[in-house]
Amino acid sequence: MSTESDNTKLAWQGVVPTGDANSPHIELSDSRVLVSGRFALILIDDDHVVDSGMWYEIQNARWNGEKQELRVTWVDPSRTPLTLKSSDSSMRPFMEDLSEKVNRTQVVVRNVTAPSGTVITGQIRRREDGELFSVLSAGGPLDDEGIAVAHSFERQLRESVGLE
Structure with missing residues (x-):
């Protein structure tokens, strides 16, 4: 006899690549499933992928146990963060x-502070094909002087791994 959870698992297993069928996953409060695949985080609703992101596209993921909420932010600041609710008991191993x-995608992560006090985070990330790329994010506004610091900082990061 199969349970509802078994049926949910069977449904999502047919949606993901074969190699991800046994990947860690959590059931969300709205009955969707979030799968931690080999190459990507995959959000599934019924029999289709709703959203996904390669590991190198994820800036960070934070679990708030009090709210039972997972928030995934992306390297691309124009991409809306995923905010998902789960009461799944297997959050620790999943996270x-x-x-x-x-x-594993983060090769170098460093911070520098602009003259205005804004912290700039620079990263060298690795895609699944091994290619490196740089990402900068600022924890606040940057004036012209801050932008110049950011560009110089990124150039130094890229040079440190042979990208320049």
Whole structure:
């Protein structure tokens, strides 16, 4: 006899690539499933993928146990963060797996502070094909002087891994 959970699992297993059928996953409060695949985080609703992001596209993922909420922010600041609710009891192993996969894509992560006090975070990330790329984010506004610091900082990061 199969349970509702088994049926949900069977449904999403047919949607993901074959190699991801046994990947860590959590059931969300709205009955969707979030899968930590080999190459991507995959959000599934019924029999289709609703959203996904390669590991190198994820800036960070934070679990708030009090709110039972997972928030995934993207490297691309124009992409709306995913905010998902789950009461799944397996959050710890899922989050450890997710964090490990995101962290593997981060080659270098450094911060510098602009003259205005805004912290600029620079990263060198690795795509699944091994290609490196740089990402900058600022924790606040940057004036012209701050933008110049950011450009110089990014150039130094890229040079440190042979991208320039």
